[in-house]
Each structure stands twice: as structure tokens, then as C-alpha cells.
Amino acid sequence: MSEIQTGDYYTRHFSPGPSDDTLIINMGPQHPSTHGVLRIIVELDGEYILRCEPVLGYVHRMHEHMGETKSYTQYLPNMGRVDYLHALAWNWAWCGAVEKLAGIEVPERAQYIRVLTTELNRISSHLLWWGAYILDLGAFSPILYAFQDREIIMDLLQIPTGSRLTYCYFRFGGVSADLSDAFLAGLKDFVPYLRGRLPMYRDLVTDNVILRKRCEGIGHFSPELCRRYGATGPVARGSGIDYDVRRAEPYSIYDRFDWEVPVLEAGDAMSRYLIRLAEIEQSLKIIEQALATIPSGDFIAKGAPKPKWAPPRGETYFAVEGARGKIGVWLVSDGTKTPYRVKLRAPGYCNLSLFAEAAQGVLLADAVSILGSLDLVIPEIDR
Amino acid sequence: MTLFKEFQSALKGLWSLAVGLKVTGREFARPQLTVHYPRKVVDNIVTYRGHIELVGKPKEPAVPKCITCMMCATVCPSGCISIKKFPPPKVAPAAEGEEAKPKAKPVKTPKAFNLNYNTCSLCGLCVQNCPVDSLRFSTDVYLAGVSRADFEYDLMARLAAQAEAVAKAKAPAEATAGAKPGEGGE
Numbered sequence: 001m002s003e004i005q006t007g008d009y010y011t012r013h014f015s016p017g018p019s020d021d022t023l024i025i026n027m028g029p030q031h032p033s034t035h036g037v038l039r040i041i042v043e044l045d046g047e048y049i050l051r052c053e054p055v056l057g058y059v060h061r062m063h064e065h066m067g068e069t070k071s072y073t074q075y076l077p078n079m080g081r082v083d084y085l086h087a088l089a090w091n092w093a094w095c096g097a098v099e100k101l102a103g104i105e106v107p108e109r110a111q112y113i114r115v116l117t118t119e120l121n122r123i124s125s126h127l128l129w130w131g132a133y134i135l136d137l138g139a140f141s142p143i144l145y146a147f148q149d150r151e152i153i154m155d156l157l158q159i160p161t162g163s164r165l166t167y168c169y170f171r172f173g174g175v176s177a178d179l180s181d182a183f184l185a186g187l188k189d190f191v192p193y194l195r196g197r198l199p200m201y202r203d204l205v206t207d208n209v210i211l212r213k214r215c216e217g218i219g220h221f222s223p224e225l226c227r228r229y230g231a232t233g234p235v236a237r238g239s240g241i242d243y244d245v246r247r248a249e250p251y252s253i254y255d256r257f258d259w260e261v262p263v264l265e266a267g268d269a270m271s272r273y274l275i276r277l278a279e280i281e282q283s284l285k286i287i288e289q290a291l292a293t294i295p296s297g298d299f300i301a302k303g304a305p306k307p308k309w310a311p312p313r314g315e316t317y318f319a320v321e322g323a324r325g326k327i328g329v330w331l332v333s334d335g336t337k338t339p340y341r342v343k344l345r346a347p348g349y350c351n352l353s354l355f356a357e358a359a360q361g362v363l364l365a366d367a368v369s370i371l372g373s374l375d376l377v378i379p380e381i382d383r
Numbered sequence: 384m385t386l387f388k389e390f391q392s393a394l395k396g397l398w399s400l401a402v403g404l405k406v407t408g409r410e411f412a413r414p415q416l417t418v419h420y421p422r423k424v425v426d427n428i429v430t431y432r433g434h435i436e437l438v439g440k441p442k443e444p445a446v447p448k449c450i451t452c453m454m455c456a457t458v459c460p461s462g463c464i465s466i467k468k469f470p471p472p473k474v475a476p477a478a479e480g481e482e483a484k485p486k487a488k489p490v491k492t493p494k495a496f497n498l499n500y501n502t503c504s505l506c507g508l509c510v511q512n513c514p515v516d517s518l519r520f521s522t523d524v525y526l527a528g529v530s531r532a533d534f535e536y537d538l539m540a541r542l543a544a545q546a547e548a549v550a551k552a553k554a555p556a557e558a559t560a561g562a563k564p565g566e567g568g569e
Contacts, residue, residue: 162430208399
């Protein structure tokens with residue numbers, strides 16, 4: 001044990017190399033289906049995968065350590081960069097953890113604003129996944145339709161947040177800007193618009209024979225496998241695990257809305273696909289209800305922390321439901337202006353870790369389909 | 384039987400092809416959504432929050448409201464704001480027999496206010512925490528440069544240029560309409 005580890009991942013795990021019948025190849029770090037810099041070492045027998053291992057850490061940016069060197073407020077922009085597709089959920093996880101630690105009350109209107117913007121961001125994340133996944137499977141045009149709708153969401157979210165991708169919108173005790181009438185009116189129009197688009201998505205892609213052949217019965221994850229690796233989000237719900245943080249440990253005001261957690265038993269790539277499309281509908285349902293009942297009031301608490309504020313000593317854990325699963329922040333404070341320890345639980349990391357086991361014995365082309373159905377965001381996995 | 388099934392699945396595949404082509408055909412007939420960028424630009428950049436810029440005093444638009452409290456420079460996560468203060472006024476030692484002179488007021492406006500936009504992450508904490516509202520977001524979207532120095536902004540010079548442009552735009556209008564009373568101070 002005391003020996004110094006030498007060599008890279010390959011020499012430690014795949015040496016002495018392939019046998020006469022097998023071939024070892026690298027999928028990535030520049031493979032288009034990995035959506036970033038993820039490297040998967042695959043040992044192939046013909047077209048079948050004997051074993052594979054994901055190699056991580058190419059975009060490791062020390063987000064957790066940065067949390068220990070910056071003040072609580074200064075860490076806010078980092079959260080939008082962890083998972084750039086569902087940035088607001090990470091915003092919420094960090095703000096929620098600090099608020100829970102210090103006991104800061106969030107005004108009613110701010111809660112509604114958070115729900116509205118986060119659900120809208122979830123839809124945009126799912127839409128991008130939808131387009132990119134189908135792009136992985138070889139169909140080019142659906143991503144253009146997805147981006148057409150996503151563009152409207154980004155225009156809408158640009159009004160309160162000021163940016164289009166890496167949002168830094170939430171603050172401790174509320175949000176940084178109130179929702180304007182233009183945003184609320186635009187959102188009101190957007191909900192029926194996207195509902196009208198979903199049948200087109202179904203006709204064009206979901207009912208398409210080629211997609212069904214690439215997804216149905218491919219990449220079966222048993223509920224037991226998901227539990228063992230801690231998979232959450234649509235991956236777990238596609239395998240019949242009825243777990244959604246918004247329902248299981250209701251935070252904020254999610255318990256006030258009438259919505260369902262879509263769960264499918266099949267556990268294949270198609271069920272994960274259908275779960276995400278169903279989640280778009282559920283998010284629209286939540287947005288519609290929140291729009292109807294949004295109260296007036298403050299968008300940030302009166303005694304919201306100043307930049308040089310320090311919370312009391314203690315530790316806390318706060319989890320929210322992101323587009324990819326459970327986002328958790330474990331925060332330890334020693335009473336100074338910088339956190340003592342920040343641990344970020346990225347759902348993509350757990351979802352990816354089951355890939356090595358699930359991909360054993362499948363075709364290489366199916367592995368691409370499985371990888372895509374996990375909805376990976378590499379910067380979130382590497383953090 | 385297998386032949387029948389083969390035939391059936393081929394028909395099913397053809398049908399889903401037809402459905403896909405129907406959607407494509409419908410969208411094809413719709414007007415184009417994208418914008419030919421250099422010739423046309425999008426109109427939704429007013430809500431975009433780009434890099435920060437200084438806000439001038441209402442009566443002296445070329446002088447920023449800034450009181451060099453250094454809050455923005457302190458709160459910035461990436462330390463991209465650097466402010467230079469004017470040196471504190473020197474107090475001449477009072478001569479024998481004379482009374483000490485009253486202390487001159489320290490100059491609060493900044494000597495220099497520089498932004499290194501290369502490291503800015505557009506979080507908006509500086510604008511939010513400015514006690515005198517001396518910072519605002521610009522709507523500069525179409526930025527391009529070939530070196531790092533292109534994104535190091537001298538915000539004082541920018542404010543002066545903006546004030547000059549506003550004054551120039553106002554001047555011809557005033558010349559035709561004649562100086563109105565009450566507006567002379569501006």
C-alpha cells in the first residue's frame with residue numbers, strides 16, 4: 001500500500017494490454033458523444049464491450065476548494081459554472097444551504113421567483129439534452145427545433161438574470177432582481193406555446209421507428225443497480241425508483257403545487273427519454289400554477305447578508321432537485337467569513353459511475369446511446 | 384409469418400418517415416427564424432448585462448458618483464476592479480502663532496477606475512453592493528479583440544467619452560431650440 005502509484009489510469013487498470021481477441025480503444029476525451037472532455041477506455045471484442053472505465057477529471061476546476069478560499073458571497077458565481085445547463089438549481093443549492101445554516105427567511109415572492117426561474121431553466125436543460133441526445137443517435141434536425149424553443153427561454157431568463165447561460169441570480173435571502181412584467185407576460189405566452197410544440201416533438205422523434213430501435217431495450221438499469229451507485233433524477237425514475245427531492249424532502253414551496261413525479265418501470269434508455277419529456281410537461285404545470293398565484297412583495301429579505309457577513313458556526317446539508325438529479329451542498333462553517341468546507345454532490349457523477357457496469361456486454365453503438373441517456377454534463381462531474 | 388412481420392415493420396418505418404417529412408415540410412414553409420448577423424442584429428440586448436461601467440453625477444456627467452469606498456473591488460470574486468484614490472490632502476504645518484488651518488476635504492472621486500474584463504464572471508455583485516449606485520451594466524454584446532489588453536477598460540475615460548457624446552448630441556438640439564431656462568446647469 002505504501003508504494004507510490006506510477007503510470008496513468010490505463011497502465012494501472014488495463015495493462016498488460018489487450019489479448020489476441022480484444023482491442024482497447026479510447027472513447028474521448030474528444031469524442032462528440034461524451035459532450036465534453038470525458039474519456040472512456042473500452043476493451044472490445046469485435047463490436048461488443050467486454051469492460052469499460054470512465055476516466056474523469058479533465059475539467060476539474062477545484063470548485064470545492066475555491067469555496068474554502070472565497071467568502072460566502074463571492075462563491076455565488078461559481079455555482080453557475082458547475083452545471084451550466086441547470087445553473088439555477090446549483091444557485092439554489094448554495095443559497096439554500098447558507099440560508100439553512102444561518103436561518104435566513106426568504107420572502108414569499110422570492111420563493112415563487114425561484115420556482116419559476118428554476119423550472120424554466122430545467123425545461124431549457126431538458127430541451128438541450130433532447131436535441132443533443134438525438135444528435136448522438138444520428139438525427140440532426142431535432143436539435144434545431146429544440147434550440148428554437150430554448151432560445152425563447154433564454155430570452156426570457158435574460159430579463160431577470162442578465163445572462164443567457166451561466167446565471168448568477170440567487171442571493172442569500174432572495175434573488176438579485178425582481179421579475180418584470182415583460183418576463184411574466186412572456187412566460188404566460190410561453191407555457192401554451194411549448195405545450196403546442198410537444199406533440200410535434202412526439203411525431204417527429206418519439207414515435208420515430210429509428211429512435212425506438214436505438215432506445216427501446218437498450219441500457220437496462222435495474223433499480224438495485226441505481227440504488228447501489230446512488231443514481232438520482234431521471235436515471236433513477238426511469239428505473240422505477242419514485243424519488244424526487246422536490247417531493248421526497250419538499251423544500252421551498254414545492255408542496256403547494258399540484259404536479260406528478262413521472263416514474264417508469266422499464267429502466268431502458270427509452271424510459272429515461274420519456275421521463276425527461278414528461279418532466280417538461282410537469283415543469284410547465286408548476287410554472288402555470290406559480291404564475292397564477294405569485295404574490296407581490298419583496299424579492300429579497302430585508303436583513304439579507306452583506307458581502308462581509310459571516311454565518312454562525314455549524315454544518316448543514318441542503319439538497320435540491322436538478323435536471324440531472326439530486327444536487328447537494330454540505331457546508332461547514334467555523335464562524336469566519338469563508339466556509340471551512342464545501343462539498344458539492346453532483347448527480348452526474350453518480351449517474352456516470354453506473355455506466356461501467358451497465359455497459360458490459362453491449363454493442364459499442366448502444367454504449368453511445370446509454371451514455372447520452374444519462375444526460376452528462378462533464379464540468380459538473382469533474383467540478 | 385416472418386415475411387408478413389418484415390413487411391409490416393417496413394411499412395411502419397415508411398409511415399414514421401412520412402410523419403417526419405410532414406413536420407419538416409410544415410416548418411419549411413414557415414418564415415426564417417435566424418438573423419443574418421453582420422447585416423442584421425437581434426433586438427433583445429437591452430436586457431443583457433455586460434461589463435460594468437460608471438455612472439456620472441447628474442450635474443457633472445463626466446464625473447462618477449463613486450466615493451471610492453472600495454466595496455466593489457472587495458466584493459468582486461475575481462478581483463477584476465482596481466481603483467486608485469487621490470492622495471489625501473497635505474496639511475501644511477501651521478506657522479508659529481497662527482491658528483491651524485481647517486483640514487481640506489479629501490477628494491472622494493477616484494483617480495483611476497480600471498476593469499479587467501478578462502477575469503470578470505458577470506455576477507453583478509459589484510453593481511448590487513455599490514452604496515451610491517455608481518455602477519451599472521453596459522449592453523456591450525458584440526465584443527471582439529485580439530489581445531488581453533483589448534478587454535482592460537479604463538472606465539473613467541469611458542465615462543468621459545460617454546458624457547461628451549451626450550453633450551454633443553444635445554448641443555445642436557439646444558442651438559435650434561434656444562437655451563431653455565432651468566436647463567442651463569446641465
